[in-house]
Amino acid sequence: MATAKKSSKGKGGSDKKDEAPRSAESKPSSKARVDDAALQTLVPGFSDNVRLGGEGSALFVKAAGVAVISLGIAGAMGASVGDDFRRFSHSYLVAFAVGLAVSAGFLYWVTLQHLVNSHWSVVLRRIAEVFAANAPVLFVLSLPIVLPVLGGQGLIYDWADHAKVEADHLLHHKAPYLNPTFFAIRIVFYFGFWTLLSRYYLKGSLRLDETGGAEIIPSMRRVAGPAMILFALTLTFAAVDFLMSVDAHWFSTIFGVYFFASCVICVHAVLTLSLIWLQGKGRLAKSVTVEHYHDVGKMLFAFTVFWAYVGFSQFMLIWYANVPEETAWFKERFAHGWGDVSWALLFGHFVFPFFGLLSRHIKRNKKTLAFFAVWMLAMVYLDMYWLVMPNVNETPDFHLMDAFNVLGILSALVAGAAQRAKGINLLPTKDPRLARSLAFENI
Amino acid sequence: MSHDEKTPETPGPAALHGLLAEYDTPGAILAASQKIRDAGYSRWDTFTPFPVHGIDKAMGIKMTVLPWIVLGAGLSGLATAIALQWWTNTFDYKWLISGKPFFSIPANVPIMFELTVLFAGITALVAMLVLNNLPLPSHPLDFVRRFARSTDDRFFLLIEAADPKFDEDSTKALLEGTHPAAVEAVKEDNVTSNKLPKILIYGVVIMTVIATVPFALAAKARHAVSKSSRIHAVQDMDSQPKYKAQRANPVYKDGRATRLPDENTVAVGELKEDAHFFRGKMNGGWARTFPPQVRLEDATMKRGQERFGIYCTPCHGEGGEGNGMVAKRAEELQQGTWVPPTNLTQDYLRQMAVGELFNTISNGVRNMPAYGPQIATADRWAIVMYLRALQRGHASKTAGLPPATGGTN
Numbered sequence: 001m002a003t004a005k006k007s008s009k010g011k012g013g014s015d016k017k018d019e020a021p022r023s024a025e026s027k028p029s030s031k032a033r034v035d036d037a038a039l040q041t042l043v044p045g046f047s048d049n050v051r052l053g054g055e056g057s058a059l060f061v062k063a064a065g066v067a068v069i070s071l072g073i074a075g076a077m078g079a080s081v082g083d084d085f086r087r088f089s090h091s092y093l094v095a096f097a098v099g100l101a102v103s104a105g106f107l108y109w110v111t112l113q114h115l116v117n118s119h120w121s122v123v124l125r126r127i128a129e130v131f132a133a134n135a136p137v138l139f140v141l142s143l144p145i146v147l148p149v150l151g152g153q154g155l156i157y158d159w160a161d162h163a164k165v166e167a168d169h170l171l172h173h174k175a176p177y178l179n180p181t182f183f184a185i186r187i188v189f190y191f192g193f194w195t196l197l198s199r200y201y202l203k204g205s206l207r208l209d210e211t212g213g214a215e216i217i218p219s220m221r222r223v224a225g226p227a228m229i230l231f232a233l234t235l236t237f238a239a240v241d242f243l244m245s246v247d248a249h250w251f252s253t254i255f256g257v258y259f260f261a262s263c264v265i266c267v268h269a270v271l272t273l274s275l276i277w278l279q280g281k282g283r284l285a286k287s288v289t290v291e292h293y294h295d296v297g298k299m300l301f302a303f304t305v306f307w308a309y310v311g312f313s314q315f316m317l318i319w320y321a322n323v324p325e326e327t328a329w330f331k332e333r334f335a336h337g338w339g340d341v342s343w344a345l346l347f348g349h350f351v352f353p354f355f356g357l358l359s360r361h362i363k364r365n366k367k368t369l370a371f372f373a374v375w376m377l378a379m380v381y382l383d384m385y386w387l388v389m390p391n392v393n394e395t396p397d398f399h400l401m402d403a404f405n406v407l408g409i410l411s412a413l414v415a416g417a418a419q420r421a422k423g424i425n426l427l428p429t430k431d432p433r434l435a436r437s438l439a440f441e442n443i
Numbered sequence: 444m445s446h447d448e449k450t451p452e453t454p455g456p457a458a459l460h461g462l463l464a465e466y467d468t469p470g471a472i473l474a475a476s477q478k479i480r481d482a483g484y485s486r487w488d489t490f491t492p493f494p495v496h497g498i499d500k501a502m503g504i505k506m507t508v509l510p511w512i513v514l515g516a517g518l519s520g521l522a523t524a525i526a527l528q529w530w531t532n533t534f535d536y537k538w539l540i541s542g543k544p545f546f547s548i549p550a551n552v553p554i555m556f557e558l559t560v561l562f563a564g565i566t567a568l569v570a571m572l573v574l575n576n577l578p579l580p581s582h583p584l585d586f587v588r589r590f591a592r593s594t595d596d597r598f599f600l601l602i603e604a605a606d607p608k609f610d611e612d613s614t615k616a617l618l619e620g621t622h623p624a625a626v627e628a629v630k631e632d633n634v635t636s637n638k639l640p641k642i643l644i645y646g647v648v649i650m651t652v653i654a655t656v657p658f659a660l661a662a663k664a665r666h667a668v669s670k671s672s673r674i675h676a677v678q679d680m681d682s683q684p685k686y687k688a689q690r691a692n693p694v695y696k697d698g699r700a701t702r703l704p705d706e707n708t709v710a711v712g713e714l715k716e717d718a719h720f721f722r723g724k725m726n727g728g729w730a731r732t733f734p735p736q737v738r739l740e741d742a743t744m745k746r747g748q749e750r751f752g753i754y755c756t757p758c759h760g761e762g763g764e765g766n767g768m769v770a771k772r773a774e775e776l777q778q779g780t781w782v783p784p785t786n787l788t789q790d791y792l793r794q795m796a797v798g799e800l801f802n803t804i805s806n807g808v809r810n811m812p813a814y815g816p817q818i819a820t821a822d823r824w825a826i827v828m829y830l831r832a833l834q835r836g837h838a839s840k841t842a843g844l845p846p847a848t849g850g851t852n
Contacts, residue, residue, distance in 0.1 A: 312549075316549050320549070320550065
């Protein structure tokens with residue numbers, strides 16, 4: 001065991017040496033005031049390359065291009081199915097839910113770091129801040145879901161269709177909450193709040209870069225408490241509105257928490273992959289160490305367990321009580337091939353990553369951690385697919401537009417993050433807690 | 444450890460236990476640790492007021508085996524939970540719960556989770572103590588005055604004399620080369636014992652013995668017969684501040700707890716003048732016809748069938764042949780006091796007046812309790828009606844029925 005540990009450490013060390021000289025290759029951006037390639041002094045005696053610059057612009061162009069083309073192809077495929085975009089809408093909602101989990105998850109994560117005055121995560125915070133600032137992008141991406149609802153079309157949601165509501169007593173009963181106008185108002189409110197909060201934290205953090213004035217930190221911490229409460233409420237209601245109301249007859253009071261588990265899994269998976277990409281480009285090569293990866297891995301592990309805990313709590317109460325109005329939802333998901341997807345989720349989303357991520361060696365190795373990050377993102381996608389798709393497909397059938405939709409949405413988020421990150425420092429250079437974050441060690 | 448060999452009974456000139464170096468900063472002790480590690484020493488340790496990051500690496504401490512022990516304990520907890528529930532639910536105490544399988548995994552998962560966590564948690568604590576050689580009642584460093592600051596603001600490094608590379612002069616030179624604030628020789632502890640205090644051991648033994656008492660009592664109670672009633676720890680349900688029926692009540696002159704209605708009064712709905720309908724009597728004998736309040740129609744028959752299913756089938760069976768589930772079960776258990784329920788399709792019952800049947804249902808007969816208080820009057824008549832249909836169906840011949848119903852043409 002001791003030798004295994006030494007060899008993994010050796011690898012980590014050599015990685016850093018390889019990456020450092022590459023930073024000189026990137027071209028300076030005309031807009032950036034500071035030379036992109038410049039190594040910035042972070043704390044006395046420590047410097048690192050913290051500007052994305054030209055790489056950011058290139059990534060933005062690529063990701064935005066992929067997003068537009070993918071969503072275009074998906075839309076065309078949806079039209080060719082010839083069901084008035086019913087199948088496409090569901091497929092798009094699945095992809096959107098993953099995007100929402102990533103974006104909202106990062107906002108939660110940033111708020112949490114301020115709330116607990118976290119030191120270890122300072123070097124990672126800027127990446128989270130730029131991803132969290134995608135809230136307006138996601139709002140635009142929500143329009144293909146919200147606009148048909150406003151137009152009274154029940155493509156996904158039966159409650160949006162006036163005729164169906166009139167014919168269904170339960171939908172009629174729930175109409176004071178589940179109606180197109182109120183739905184649109186709520187969505188605007190959620191994204192409005194998320195946009196304001198993410199802007200607040202990004203701007204505050206950037207101001208810290210310029211002035212170095214630490215007096216803003218306590219005020220950001222004070223905001224974090226109430227913001228966290230409001231965030232919990234908005235996320236819960238957003239999960240209910242977008243996902244649970246797909247089957248408006250069914251209800252589960254733990255549903256918001258269930259979706260939240262996916263959000264936190266997405267944060268740590270995307271954070272891992274972003275860090276590996278950035279370090280591959282020679283950015284943050286020395287600032288972010290295996291210790292930070294280790295902690296991100298721990299959180300990824302913890303929240304796979306959390307997901308299983310919440311998911312099982314939801315399942316067991318319904319299974320035990322055996323009340324028809326609740327069990328109907330699970331019955332659909334254990335019939336006609338959906339049962340296989342349910343089992344795949346149990347093993348793929350919990351059992352495999354649980355044992356896979358248990359060992360510290362796996363969390364301290366970039367390659368294995370990256371594998372599990374990708375794996376967990378795929379599992380979150382499958383989870384969302386399992387939540388939404390039984391509404392339109394009696395048996396699970398994968399269509400190529402599903403892949404294009406999720407590729408498009410995630411690329412749009414990457415493009416948004418790259419656009420924001422290209423002109424700013426990749427970590428809060430003057431945060432007074434930076435030195436401790438750089439020196440962070442697990443043991 | 445070297446202090447195992449000390450003899451507290453014979454205090455004398457103490458042998459050298461080791462050399463202690465004191466440092467001002469965590470950085471200094473990290474650097475010193477690396478030097479000692481590289482010099483190849485094995486029996487040495489560091490003492491700091493707070494966890495110093497990187498000290499494990501600086502001291503060359505290998506990864507602990509603890510995670511594997513905890514993993515093993517967690518998996519044993521999981522296996523124990525599965526085995527426990529499988530055995531209790533399918534063998535020891537079979538109990539059908541809302542039609543679910545005897546051994547159903549979803550219901551068992553919470554226990555599986557809890558035992559996994561419990562086993563892993565307790566094992567993590569105990570194994571950590573054992574791996575750290577704890578508890579350690581005494582140590583030679585307890586007598587070094589400057590060492591008290593190891594819980595405050597100083598960092599210490601101790602190399603034991605038992606180390607194979609230890610040599611008083613060269614080791615001292617090595618330690619002085621690490622820029623310590625001070626180096627001090629530590630003598631063996633010849634004064635205190637490194638054994639656990641006897642009172643602690645006796646205490647643990649006594650507590651363990653006491654802890655077995657409840658289990659011993661429970662085990663005894665399972666195999667003993669007692670004439671005294673059970674002990675009720677919570678008496679709430681046993682002594683209720685109220686007067687029960689048939690008890691004396693000093694509040695009233697006549698001393699009855701149960702009050703009679705006032706003379707010459709009848710409560711609303713309690714006036715039961717109609718002997719035919721309420722008691723099944725007609726002209727002094729059992730009525731042979733249904734009272735006019737009972738409408739002889741399908742709805743009444745359906746109602747009678749439903750009530751019969753609820754109240755009568757447990758004993759008399761679906762067809763009234765006296766073979767209900769309760770009867771079958773009682774026969775299986777061979778209860779000596781059991782009187783089998785009557786077969787309602789017998790001839791004498793077929794000829795019995797409906798009034799008498801009604802009366803039997805209302806007031807009971809032999810072992811059968813009275814159902815009057817439980818079943819509404821009209822419903823009792825509906826049951827009689829259904830019973831008549833059962834009896835007639837039982838007595839009918841298959842001859843003359845169309846073939847589809849099993850008759851012979």
